[in-house]
Amino acid sequence: MVEEYFKLTEIGLYCPRYNFYLDPQKSVKNAVISHAHGDHAVAGSENVYCTESTRSVMELRFKKNAGKNFQVRDYHQSFMIDDARITFYSAGHILGSAQILVEIDGKRILYTGDFKLDADPTNEPFEFVKADILITETTFASSETAHPNAESEIVKLNKFNNNIIFGAYALGKAQRITQLINEHCSNLNVLVHYSIAPIHRIYEQYGIDLGKWQLYDRKTMKHSSNSVYIVPPLTFSSYKHSRDVYKVFASGWGNLQEYCDEKLFISDHADWNQILTLIERSEAKEIWTLHGNGHELKQHLKDSHAVKILNE
Incomplete structure (x- = not known):
């Protein structure tokens, strides 16, 4: 189970083995940031891993307190935090937004951050990534939600x-x-x-x-x-x-x-069908939900996937 590698704390998703957070809500030693929205990126961390445009927005908003050491990486450019291998892939949410693939002990753990599948010329297009474990946002995870064009x-x-x-x-x-x-x-x-x-x-x-x-x-x-x-x-x-x-x-x-x-109704998040498409294309059998209500998704997937709701 993914609990071996990550746990949800009051600060955010934490990897205790290698001491880093995904989108922490307070300043930490090692922060891996999916994108620059304020509920995902905060000021003051010692080492900040993110895309270049995410750094630009953070520096605009937080000035000199944005972060002590920015470790900027392009999409597909893997880097290591101790023995954890980490790679950014486009999330299609806003400019510079990234899904974060963490590889530990041969397990591929994919954290989506916020994402959308819709075509949008103001940001990089979404990329599908194979994973063993998927940690997905569920902001609009209701079968009644279908975003219009x-x-x-x-x-x-x-x-x-x-x-x-x-x-x-x-x-x-x-x-x-x-x-x-x-x-x-x-x-x-x-x-x-x-x-x-x-x-x-x-x-x-x-x-x-x-x-x-x-x-x-x-x-x-x-x-x-x-x-x-x-x-x-x-x-x-x-x-x-x-x-x-x-x-x-x-x-x-x-x-x-x-x-x-x-x-x-113009949304920059995935709707119900997009979340299901992501799960299918990722081929992950273990799903963690975050940033929203995952109960309907858990019920929908009960016969095919192990689903854990992080924020209940």
């Missing part, structure tokens, strides 16, 4: 005839929305919040074509009727009583999309 959601913006305040997470979502608007809503002018613009620039630094966008200014918004102002969720909530703009929010979560004129 992102392109069919974004074109709903074309029906509006006034400026739009668009709520989206600053890292990953905002860049994907910018690219989608430029490709499918060419009549709209994209403005971005000052906190989002530096992340847009990092994406472009790594060769991602987001299309046209500009930093928000009040004058541009005031004198146009076809602008989309992309803002983070906290800023979006401050516009809830505004009547002179349309309010749109994009998420896989319906309950986050309040005070909206339109809800766009």
Whole structure:
């Protein structure tokens, strides 16, 4: 069983034999980071193993406290922590996101982090990896969850005839929305919040074509009727009583999309069928679930897989 190699602690998934964590929630000696979202990457660890673009975002957000020693690795570039062999593979979640394959005693243990299978030109495409043991996110692991096509959601913006305040997470979502608007809503002018613009620039630094966008200014918004102002969720909530703009929010979560004129279900996580596809293609017979509710998945797989719910 995988318990020989990893255990879930209050800090995160820990490998006691070789003293490293996967996505720790506090600073540690050895942190192997799947991606730069705040619930997976924290500041201050001594040795930080991650992809190059993940380091760039962490340094943007945490400045000098991002980490003492960054050990940057490309996808497929294996490295060792003592006798554990570790390799990153693209997770398709955001730019630089990685599945983490850990090989110990001939066992292949694959930690997905957050992932999606959908095509998305703002990040590297998902890679299927064979594993003996799969530790998967289950954010949307419900048979009732099927994410719609992102392109069919974004074109709903074309029906509006006034400026739009668009709520989206600053890292990953905002860049994907910018690219989608430029490709499918060419009549709209994209403005971005000052906190989002530096992340847009990092994406472009790594060769991602987001299309046209500009930093928000009040004058541009005031004198146009076809602008989309992309803002983070906290800023979006401050516009809830505004009547002179349309309010749109994009998420896989319906309950986050309040005070909206339109809800766009654009998710950067795997839905039910994508999780099942991952399990099948990985060929793993032992499954651990994390980051969500794994009970329905455990019931679904009861005759074919050993399933352990980590976070119950």
